[in-house]
Amino acid sequence: xxxxxxxxxxxxxxxxxxxxxxxxxxxxxxxxxxxxxxxxxxxxxxxxxxxxxxxxxxxxxxxxxxxxxxxxxxxxxxxxxxxxxxxxxxxxxxxxxxxxxxxxxxxxxxxxxxxxxxxxxxxxxxxxxxxxxxxxxxxxxxxxxxxxxxxxxxxxxxxxxxxxxxxxxxxxxxxxxxxxxxxxxxxxxxxxxxxxxxxxxxxxxxxxxxxxxxxxxxxxxxxxxxxxxxxxxxxxxxxxxxxxxxxxxxxxxxxxxxxxxxxxxxxxxxxxxxxxxxxxxxxxxxxxxxxxxxxxxxxxxxxxxxxxxxxxxxxxxxxxxxxxxxxxxxxxxxxxxxxxxxxxxxxxxxxxxxxxxxxxxxxxxxxxxxxxxxxxxxxxxxxxxxxxxxxxxxxxxxxxxxxxxxxxxxxxxxxxxxxxxxxxxxxxxxxxxxxxxxxxxxxxxxxxxxxxxxxxxxxxxxxxxxxxxxxxxxxxxxxxxxxxxxxxxxxxxxxxxxxxxxx
Numbered sequence: 001x002x003x004x005x006x007x008x009x010x011x012x013x014x015x016x017x018x019x020x021x022x023x024x025x026x027x028x029x030x031x032x033x034x035x036x037x038x039x040x041x042x043x044x045x046x047x048x049x050x051x052x053x054x055x056x057x058x059x060x061x062x063x064x065x066x067x068x069x070x071x072x073x074x075x076x077x078x079x080x081x082x083x084x085x086x087x088x089x090x091x092x093x094x095x096x097x098x099x100x101x102x103x104x105x106x107x108x109x110x111x112x113x114x115x116x117x118x119x120x121x122x123x124x125x126x127x128x129x130x131x132x133x134x135x136x137x138x139x140x141x142x143x144x145x146x147x148x149x150x151x152x153x154x155x156x157x158x159x160x161x162x163x164x165x166x167x168x169x170x171x172x173x174x175x176x177x178x179x180x181x182x183x184x185x186x187x188x189x190x191x192x193x194x195x196x197x198x199x200x201x202x203x204x205x206x207x208x209x210x211x212x213x214x215x216x217x218x219x220x221x222x223x224x225x226x227x228x229x230x231x232x233x234x235x236x237x238x239x240x241x242x243x244x245x246x247x248x249x250x251x252x253x254x255x256x257x258x259x260x261x262x263x264x265x266x267x268x269x270x271x272x273x274x275x276x277x278x279x280x281x282x283x284x285x286x287x288x289x290x291x292x293x294x295x296x297x298x299x300x301x302x303x304x305x306x307x308x309x310x311x312x313x314x315x316x317x318x319x320x321x322x323x324x325x326x327x328x329x330x331x332x333x334x335x336x337x338x339x340x341x342x343x344x345x346x347x348x349x350x351x352x353x354x355x356x357x358x359x360x361x362x363x364x365x366x367x368x369x370x371x372x373x374x375x376x377x378x379x380x381x382x383x384x385x386x387x388x389x390x391x392x393x394x395x396x397x398x399x400x401x402x403x404x405x406x407x408x409x410x411x412x413x414x415x416x417x418x419x420x421x422x423x424x425x426x427x428x429x430x431x432x433x434x435x436x437x438x439x440x441x442x443x444x445x446x447x448x449x450x451x452x453x454x455x456x457x458x459x460x461x462x463x464x465x466x467x468x469x470x471x472x473x474x475x476x477x478x479x480x481x482x483x484x485x486x487x488x489x490x491x492x493x494x495x496x497x498x499x500x501x502x503x
Contacts, residue, residue, distance in 0.1 A: 005102060005103055005104040005486075006101070006102035006103070006104060006105075007102055007103055007491050007495065008098065008099060008100065008101070008102050009098045009099055009103075009106075009365075009491070010099075027275060027277065028272060028275050028276045028277060028282070029276075029277055029278075029282060030278075030281075030282040030285045030286060030289075032195065033269050033272065033276060033282055033283060033285070033286030033287075034269075034285065034286045034289045034290050034293075035195045035198045036268065036269055036272060036286065036290075036350050036353075037265060037266050037268070037269045037286050037287060037289070037290025037291070037294075038198050038202070038265075038290045038293060038294060039195075039197060039198045039265070039346035039347060039349065039350045040264070040265025040266070040268045040269075040290075040346075040347055040350035040351060040354075041262070041263060041264070041265035041266060041290060041291070041294040041347075042198075042201055042202070042205060042294055042297065042343055042347070043124060043127065043201070043265075043343045043344040043346065043347030043348075044123060044124045044126075044127030044128075044261070044262075044344050044347055045259060045261055045262020045263070045264075045298070046205065046262060046297070046298055046301055046320070046343075047127065047131060047318070047319075047320050047321075047340040047343060047344060048126075048127040048130060048131075048316075048317070048318070048319065048344075048403070049127075049258065049259055049261055049262055050062065050259065050262070050301065050302055050305055050319055050320070051305075051314045051315055051316045051317070051318075051319025051320075052258065052316050052319075052403070052404065053065060053255045053258045053259045054255070054302070054305065054306055054311045054314050054319070055311060055312060055314045055316055055319075056244070056250075056258075056316075057227065057231065057250055057251070057254045057255040057258055058225070058227060058231075058250075058251065058252050058254065058255025058256075059223065059224070059225060059226040059227060059306070059311040059312075060220070060221045060222075060223075060224045060225070060226075060306040060307075060311055061224055061225035061226075061227075061229065061251075061252040061255065062252075062255050062259065062302045062306060062311075063299060063302050063303050063306065064225075064229070064252050064256075065252050065253070065255035065256040065258075065259055065302075066256075066259060066262070066295070066298045066299050066302050067299060068252070068253065068256040068454075068458075069256045069259055069260045069262070069263055069458070070263065070291075070295040070298070070299075071454065072256075072260070072418075072451070072454035072455055072457075072458060073260075073263045073266065073291055073295075073418075074291065074292075074295075075422065075447050075448070075450045075451030075454060076267075076418040076421060076422060076451045076455060077266050077267075077287050077288055077291045078288070078441035078442070078447050078451070079418075079421050079422045079424075079425040079441055079447065079448050079451055080093075080266070080267055080269075080270050080287055080421055081270075081283065081284035081287045081288055081439050081441070082284075082425055082437060082439055082440055082441045083095075083096040083270070083421065083424065083425060083428075084269070084270040084273050084279065084283040084284065084287065084439075085279070085280045085281075085283060085284050085437065085438040085439040086428075086435060086436065086437055086438070087099060087273075093109050093110075093113060093267070093270075093417045093418075093420055093421045093424075094106055094109050094110035094113055094358055094361055094362060095361055096420075096421055096424045096425075097109045097110075097420055097421075097424055098365070099424070099428070100423075100424040100427045100428050100431065101420075101423075101424065101427065103365075103367075103489060103491050104481070105420070106365075107362075107367055107477065107481045107485060108420075108474065108477065109416075109417055109420045110358060110361070110362045110367070111473070111474065111477035111480075111481075112413050112416050112417055112420075112470075112473075112474070112477075113358045113413075113417055114355070114358060114359065115409075115413045115470075115473050116264070116410060116413040116414050116417060117268075117351055117352075117354050117355035117358065117390075118355060118390065118393055118394060118397065119397065119406055119409050119410045119413065120261070120264055120351050120406075120410045120414070121176070121348055121351040121352050121355065121390070121394040121397075121398075122172075122394050122397035122398040122401060122406050123261070123398075123403060123406040123410055124344055124347045124348040124351060125169075125172035125173075125175060125176050125348055125394060125395075125398035126149075126150075126169060126172055126398055126402075126403045126406065127344050127403070128171065128172065128175050128341065128344040128345060128348060129148075129149070129169050129170075129171035129172040129175070129398075130317040130318050130403075131318055131321070131337055131340040131341050131344060132171045132175075132341060133148060133171065134317070134318040134321055134322070134333075134337050135334075135337040135338060135341060138330070138333065138334050138337065143170065143171060145165075145166060146166055146167045147166065147167060147168055147169065147170035147171075148166055148169065148170075148171075149164055149166050149169050149402070150164065150166070150168070150169055150399070150400055150401055150402040150403075151163065151164055151165075151166055151167055151168065151400065152164060152402060153402040153403075153404065154246075154402060154404045154405060158245055158246075160246060164402075168399040168400055169398055169399050169400075170399070172395070172398035172399055173395045173398065173399050175345065175348065176348070176352075176391055176394050176395040176398055177391060177395055179345070179348055179349050179352055179391070180352065180387060180388060180390070180391030180392075182349070183349070183352055183353055183356075183382065183387050183391075184377070184380065184382060184384045184387050184388065185380060185382075197342045197343065197345055197346035197349070198343075198346055200339055200342040200343070201339050201340070201342050201343030201346065203339065204335065204336055204338075204339025204340065204342075204343065205297050205301060205339075205343075207332075207335065207336070207339075208301055208304060208320060208336060209297075209300045209301060209304055211324075211329075211332060212304035212305070212307075212308055212323070212324070212327075213304060215307075215308050215324075215327045215329075216303075216304060216307030216308055217307060217308070218307065220306060220307050220308070220309065220310050220311070221306060221307060225251070225252055226311070227241070227242050227250035227251045227252075227254070228241050228242055228250070228251040228252070229251060229252045229253070230249075230251045230252065230253050230254075231249040231250050231251025231252060231253040231254025231255065231257075231461060232249065232251075232253055232254075232457070232460060232461050233248075233249045233254075233460060233461055233462070233463070233464075234460050237464075241253070241254065246463075248463045249461060249463075253457075253458075253461050254461050256458060256461070257411060257458045257459075257461035257462050258411065260411050260414070260415065260458055261410055261411050261414075262298060263291070263294070263295075264410065264414050265290070265294075265347065265350065265351075266287050266290050266291040266294075267287075267414075267417070267418070267421075268350050268351065268353075268354040269283060269286040269287045269290065270283060270287065272353075272354070272357065274357075280438035280439070281438060281439075284438075284439040301320070305319060305320060305323055308323045308324075308326070308327055309322075309323045309326055313326070318337065318340070320336055320340065321333045321336040321337045321340060324336060352387070352390055352391065352394060355386075355387075355390045356373075356382075356383040356386040356387045356390055357383065359373040359383065359386040359390075360373060360374055360376075360383045360386065363386075364490070365489065365490050365491065366485070366488040366489045366490040366491075366492075366493070367481065367484075367485035367488070367489060368484075368485065369484075369488075372385050372386070372389075373385070373386045409466055409469055409470075411458075411462060411466070412459055412462050412466040412467065412469075412470050413470060413473075415455045415456075415458055415459045416459070416470070418451065418455045419451075419452050419455045419456060419459075421451075422447075422448040422449075422451035422452040422455070423448065423452055425441065425447075425448045426445055426448040426449065426452070429444075429445060429448075
């Protein structure tokens with residue numbers, strides 16, 4: 001049993017699995033991959049969570065929060081790009097962990113990715129719902145209050161969960177189910193739809209920067225860091241910085257831990273490596289280019305937003321469009337709300353596009369039922385069953401869980417994935433130094449070490465409840481693995497057949 005748990009999948013076997021009929025269609029080039037990355041990154045993070053992070057955690061120091069999170073992501077992105085060029089198959093961090101740490105660690109990170117993509121999709125659906133309601137409100141239309149948001153939320157001023165007086169978030173359900181249909185139809189249609197949405201939202205983001213700069217009041221940047229520059233906690237115990245009424249850390253670093261959500265997306269490019277025409281070259285380009293471009297835009301937008309509106313008057317639900325309303329520009333509010341809807345739609349599309357690919361990779365190894373999660377539609381060549389399941393689960397979570405809880409839960413799962421990828425690259429440098437690396441992260445072992453350290457620092461800055469939820473999710477994963485996955489593992493079958501498994 002021990003040998004199976006830590007048996008690694010050779011790179012040669014991973015590449016062999018790309019062949020055959022049960023594989024995805026290679027149609028994505030560098031522009032489409034970069035567009036998928038931008039589509040996943042720019043959305044809820046920039047149009048929604050900027051308001052929450054500035055209002056609740058960092059104030060104008062949110063600008064530096066984006067810099068810190070961006071640096072952490074740059075290190076992780078380099079590691080993702082290196083592995084994606086080496087192993088251009090579906091599965092992302094799950095596949096990388098299997099090649100370096102063995103089946104058990106691969107399952108852990110795969111299960112963590114399921115949490116990440118599912119919860120981030122639900123969070124993005126919430127963001128879409130808020131901007132949709134803001135958009136139709138300009139025309140005097142309103143969704144019935146009972147179906148406008150989740151039935152409960154976390155109030156930082158009280159430090160506890162409170163009732164919202166509503167039943168569910170209906171717009172979040174509707175957009176999720178519409179996109180599920182598009183995703184089942186095919187990757188080409190999904191990528192084309194995403195490219196159009198990306199073009200619209202990039203135009204809106206550039207408009208926000210260009211127009212908003214004329215309405216900046218430098219006085220709004222004072223004090224620049226009302227909650228301080230730290231905000232570090234260790235398993236819920238604040239070791240540096242201020243805390244809110246519930247004991248959660250405040251400050252620039254605490255803000256970085258929250259808005260880290262905004263960068264989630266560049267890693268989704270690696271999940272589409274099997275659908276790239278020239279993955280060894282195009283996937284690293286898509287990952288690095290999308291991250292650098294979006295980091296620059298995030299810093300600029302956060303500077304404009306906190307300069308236009310005092311941080312404690314920022315609207316948490318629709319901060320960017322409301323900032324222009326407060327500036328007396330209702331026409332700009334209309335334009336931004338429409339662009340935000342397009343932008344957030346593309347994020348939700350890419351996140352829900354990535355989730356089934358991770359499930360597909362896990363099912364190929366027998367750790368989940370192949371007949372369901374590994375099924376690829378004969379005509380559309382998409383993992384259609386798991387796509388439908390993903391849509392249903394995301395719709396349920398988006399309907400009943402609040403934005404604050406979903407965002408923080410997403411962050412800790414993503415940070416754990418980044419830590420494992422950075423460690424996997426570090427391990428591969430020693431265990432398989434001669435492997436062909438079309439792209440290699442610069443600086444030797446410095447980049448994966450710094451990536452691991454930065455992501456761990458941000459993980460420790462998150463509230464203790466997030467660690468508890470993560471441990472519960474992982475515990476459920478262990479039950480599934482030892483109850484089903486280990487017994488049906490393709491790795492176990494190879495071992496029983498006497499196959500040599502070392503890389």
